Amino acid sequence: MTVTTAAPTVTLREARIPGDGMYEGPRTLRRLPEGWEERPYELFEVVPQARTIGAEIRGVDLSRPLGAALREELNRALLEWKVLFFRAQHLTSDQQRDFAGHWGELETNPLLAVGSREDVVRFDKGAGAAPTYENVWHTDVTFRERPALGAVLQLREVPPFGGDTMWADMAAAYDNLPQEVKERIDGARAVHDFIPGFARFYGPERLIPHQDLFPPMEHPVVRVHPETGRRMLFVNASFTTHITGMDRDESDRLLRFLFQQAHVPEYQVRFSWQPGDIAFWDNRATQHYAVGDYGTDRRVAERVAIAGDRPF
Template identity: 80%
Template sequence: MRDHRIPDDGIYEGVRVLRRLPEGVEERPYGLFELEPLARTIGARVHGLDLSRPLTEALRTELNRALLEWKVLFFRGQHLTSRAQRDFAGNWGELETNPLLATGDDKETVRFDKAEGTTPTFENVWHTDVTFRERPAMGAVLQLREVPPAGGDTMWADMAAAYDNLPQDIKDRIDGARAVHDFIPGFSRFYPASRLAPFQDEFPPVEHPVVRRHPETGRKMLFVNTSFTTRVVGLDRDESDRLLRLLFQQAHVPEFQVRHRWEAGDIAFWDNRATQHYAVNDYAPHRRVAERVAIAGDRPF
């Protein structure tokens, strides 16, 4: 046989470990709504709820269990007002502002108003929101106000599945490792230095574990992303770059993903601790308008 070695540090064909629930957690039905799974480990559509109505504690508890189990939940045709969207997100904690992004009707609502020729802002890249903060967002609630006739989908990747499928030698290397996160690399793709410089003191580089544990489920999850993770602490630049390239690739595995085709008024609610997402910019020359409310999170461990 001729030499058939393939390059190291890639993504290879073969069976994937696709474990949706933490070990020891049993499947249970939902009693207050109907849930439609969209992929093996991530993504489910929730039927039978009007999110403009206040949540009972029982409903909030069951929705939180669904979020932990499926990582991103979709609700068709809600058409929430900005206040109702904020009120729904507020059931999960304090809301977070982002001075680097355009706002909607209030400072807690980010508006992504995209038409041909506008600034792309975190489209066409896999990322986890605001990992450059000491306490990255716990989650986010996104609503599409205006949808292009084709394109403009959003994808999410399950970073617990991404960790589960790493080779054991890579797991051994990164368990306990820490990485630096910085807002400048991600935002400098579309903002000039003059726009970013005033925020350098407000958002200094921070360190987070390369593998974080989910504070509610205890699962290990890969916690690095292309937009904000700059280096692995303690490694020289070449070794750090090579390791990060391998880890960044894991979000690209289709078996770890779910893809949502938007309709106006749809809501997506995702666990930012456990996922990455990718907004697909393939809809020019049409317009796409989305509004997002982010929920403040905790310090990764």
């Protein structure tokens, strides 16, 4: 008599990863707002550098006066691509200021080194230089009531290798959040403070005199772009300290998850500099990261920032 035994039941072992972390898989990469009318550019060539963010502009000399039609077309390109690159412009500081001034009032920052004018920030780093704002994803000056609209950065001197800058598309970051996270943060507000970011390289004696000038400021966690209507994630690891009205542990956990979104490669563009190159970015819609991988070699940049509006 043959006895037949049933095959043992095989079950898949349990496997899990910690919650509240990043995920792998497909992402929605939508460059333009819904309903946006995309039109050809007539005054220059646009060369995309990534799927949703970053384009090189060819055929424009930024040292020449900027007419109304060119300004309008460049602004449309900025809204559509979020950061624009211009090669080998070699602008003087005044020419750089003049270009940025077409987008509004220029901003000063008493916490950063000044170049030839009060509204020109100079980053000069090499052997023995003081640390500069590198190796952290951030949006500029969100600790202000009116964070910068954008910034125009020019590299005066570049290291033999390294020293790139990266930008992340925070509209794409918002689009791809889990629905339950969107429901938690839509309508939420968060506090921004200059001290956490600048305490990375300044002591209390440098920061205390500016506490009254820059009190903690509250902004929406998800802001609406004032020109495109696009919803964008608006918290960053340098300046956002907590979500208003939320338990501290819960706020910390949620903010850590939100900060991580800038690290997603699909949302990023990376730019390798040559002397005289210009980057003009929309600070309302992006975060950026200066890569400090060039050791004791020298890197010199000048930045002009444009005052923005109060986020809503």
